[in-house]
Amino acid sequence: MTAPAVPRTEDLVGQSIQGRRVGFGDIAFPAALLLALLFALLFLSTLLVDVFVRAWDALAGRGFSVVTNPLSLNAETAGLWQSIMGSLALTAVVAVLAFPIGVGAAVYLEEYASDNRFTRFINTNIRNLAGVPSIVYGILGFTIFVRFVNATGAGGGVGGKNLLAGGLTLAALVLPIVIITTAEALRAVPAAIREAGFGVGATRWEVIRYHVVPYAAPGILTGTVLTLARAFGETAPLLLVGAATGFFSVGAAGPLDKITGPYTALPVTIFSWARQPGADFRSLTAAAIVVLLAVMLTANAAAIILRNRFERKW
Amino acid sequence: MNDDRGNEHPEAAARPDAETRPAARAISVGAVLRNGRPAESGASPSLIFDVQGLRAFYGSFQAVADTTMQIREHEITALIGPSGCGKTTVLRCFNRMNDLIETARVEGVVRYHGVDIYGEKVDPVEVRRRIGMVFQKPNPFPKSIYDNIAFGPRIAGFKGNLDDLVEESLTRAALWDEVKDKLKQSAYALSGGQQQRLCIARAIATSPDVLLMDEPCASLDPIATLRIEELMIELKRDYSIIIVTHNMQQAARVSDRTAFFTVDVKETGMRTGRLVEFDATEVIFTRPHQKQTEDYITGRFG
Numbered sequence: 001m002t003a004p005a006v007p008r009t010e011d012l013v014g015q016s017i018q019g020r021r022v023g024f025g026d027i028a029f030p031a032a033l034l035l036a037l038l039f040a041l042l043f044l045s046t047l048l049v050d051v052f053v054r055a056w057d058a059l060a061g062r063g064f065s066v067v068t069n070p071l072s073l074n075a076e077t078a079g080l081w082q083s084i085m086g087s088l089a090l091t092a093v094v095a096v097l098a099f100p101i102g103v104g105a106a107v108y109l110e111e112y113a114s115d116n117r118f119t120r121f122i123n124t125n126i127r128n129l130a131g132v133p134s135i136v137y138g139i140l141g142f143t144i145f146v147r148f149v150n151a152t153g154a155g156g157g158v159g160g161k162n163l164l165a166g167g168l169t170l171a172a173l174v175l176p177i178v179i180i181t182t183a184e185a186l187r188a189v190p191a192a193i194r195e196a197g198f199g200v201g202a203t204r205w206e207v208i209r210y211h212v213v214p215y216a217a218p219g220i221l222t223g224t225v226l227t228l229a230r231a232f233g234e235t236a237p238l239l240l241v242g243a244a245t246g247f248f249s250v251g252a253a254g255p256l257d258k259i260t261g262p263y264t265a266l267p268v269t270i271f272s273w274a275r276q277p278g279a280d281f282r283s284l285t286a287a288a289i290v291v292l293l294a295v296m297l298t299a300n301a302a303a304i305i306l307r308n309r310f311e312r313k314w
Numbered sequence: 315m316n317d318d319r320g321n322e323h324p325e326a327a328a329r330p331d332a333e334t335r336p337a338a339r340a341i342s343v344g345a346v347l348r349n350g351r352p353a354e355s356g357a358s359p360s361l362i363f364d365v366q367g368l369r370a371f372y373g374s375f376q377a378v379a380d381t382t383m384q385i386r387e388h389e390i391t392a393l394i395g396p397s398g399c400g401k402t403t404v405l406r407c408f409n410r411m412n413d414l415i416e417t418a419r420v421e422g423v424v425r426y427h428g429v430d431i432y433g434e435k436v437d438p439v440e441v442r443r444r445i446g447m448v449f450q451k452p453n454p455f456p457k458s459i460y461d462n463i464a465f466g467p468r469i470a471g472f473k474g475n476l477d478d479l480v481e482e483s484l485t486r487a488a489l490w491d492e493v494k495d496k497l498k499q500s501a502y503a504l505s506g507g508q509q510q511r512l513c514i515a516r517a518i519a520t521s522p523d524v525l526l527m528d529e530p531c532a533s534l535d536p537i538a539t540l541r542i543e544e545l546m547i548e549l550k551r552d553y554s555i556i557i558v559t560h561n562m563q564q565a566a567r568v569s570d571r572t573a574f575f576t577v578d579v580k581e582t583g584m585r586t587g588r589l590v591e592f593d594a595t596e597v598i599f600t601r602p603h604q605k606q607t608e609d610y611i612t613g614r615f616g
């Protein structure tokens with residue numbers, strides 16, 4: 001009569017799929033990740049708060065004159081106008097040089113060059129170049145670009161240590177990064193799109209021009225803007241190719257003289273102001289850092305807007 | 315050069331070295347010979363492709379063994395066979411699509427209207443303008459519906475009215491009514507079946523001579539599949555169509571002639587595709603000459 005109670009199916013299934021088993025790793029791992037994130041954020045916020053607090057005296061006391069005044073040894077009137085202009089001009093030179101050359105090199109490597117030992121060697125070394133410390137590029141700029149600029153007669157009054165040499169140096173510095181990011185964007189273009197292009201009788205050039213590059217454009221653009229931001233903030237190589245660490249005024253110099261003459265850049269000014277004695281300059285340095293960050297954020301925001309325009313989703 | 319002989323003398327398939335081939339291969343060649351000839355005298359369509367001893371390699375891997383077959387104008391030729399039997403590779407040999415794969419290498423002769431498309435002076439771009447292709451997965455360009463169709467004619471230097479051509483191409487692909495109000499919209503907004511018909515419209519917009527279709531219905535539902543099949547039968551009045559398909563019912567439904575490929579596994583593990591039998595579709599599906607073909611079409615394969 002008392003037959004062994006046959007367990008009901010739903011009880012068995014219920015037992016097996018109900019109840020959460022939470023192991024140590026389920027809690028500890030996300031917690032460790034969150035901690036890492038908070039740690040990074042802590043550094044960033046400390047840095048920002050510290051800079052803003054230090055900059056407060058100069059920014060509140062002087063207002064926009066910190067931005068619009070020319071460089072000066074007098075902490076009362078010193079401003080960043082030449083530095084900002086110098087940095088923007090440098091970045092423009094870098095963009096004009098590094099963007100077409102870098103994108104061109106990447107398109108060649110990805111689309112035209114055959115995959116053999118030689119191109120693999122080149123690819124590896126472009127990656128290595130991207131990791132070379134920037135001071136090494138400064139020395140390259142000092143020994144080659146400064147002389148080159150001087151030899152072409154564009155040396156100005158500074159023997160070639162001008163915006164052009166600085167721009168060339170920074171362009172060489174970011175060129176490998178432009179190539180790498182562009183190559184990655186090109187590699188992400190689906191093979192199906194290329195095949196579709198070739199399938200309707202397009203030449204290689206037409207496939208690249210009308211399908212591959214437009215598809216990769218947002219990625220190329222993003223990469224390029226990030227590299228420009230890198231160039232914008234670069235200091236060490238510029239110290240070697242003549243960005244003035246002291247103070248000067250280009251005064252009423254003509255536009256050509258401004259390009260071939262002495263120059264400076266925002267990070268270089270920060271470097272030189274940081275070495276000045278006195279509380280005034282300490283606050284000015286912090287203010288200059290705030291300006292640098294603001295300019296970079298503006299540039300990055302502009303880049304994102306630009307990319308979204310290109311990235312019209314189809 | 316004896317480039318013209320493929321057209322006039324289909325028996326040119328009897329290459330002098332045919333006898334020297336291994337026995338197994340001689341059988342398949344025999345099958346081809348038997349059927350490669352215009353069997354019924356009278357209104358036999360002329361040849362569009364005359365393939366002689368085609369072999370395809372990827373690096374040192376041989377994907378397709380000696381293939382000899384003749385494909386006629388205004389017919390639908392189906393290539394069937396198990397996965398890895400090289401039928402897609404063979405299809406891609408017809409418009410030099412394999413050129414795009416760096417390691418790919420093709421030997422043998424593929425005569426298109428008597429001219430070897432692997433000849434030294436042949437421009438593969440011109441070949442592809444005449445021999446259009448529809449791919450397994452619908453692959454519209456990330457552009458508008460209109461631009462998808464217009465791209466091919468534009469780069470080919472089309473001088474006529476592009477709007478009319480777009481409408482005509484979409485109409486022929488049985489898509490016009492569904493998209494005529496949204497030509498400027500993204501091609502990606504279309505359903506899979508619509509995208510595939512868009513790809514067919516794109517392929518016929520350049521007015522090719524031949525359409526190559528690589529499993530065009532593989533990612534479509536039965537209704538979309540049916541529409542594409544109807545479309546193929548529509549299109550064969552003006553085009554010659556070669557289709558790769560995994561779906562034997564599809565081959566039986568739409569094609570005039572069917573080529574059955576199989577895959578031989580060597581001791582080295584190399585898997586090489588081989589043409590077993592090529593004949594009228596009705597023959598292949600009702601009274602094939604090869605046992606392998608029969609086993610495959612009756613589902614007793616492997």
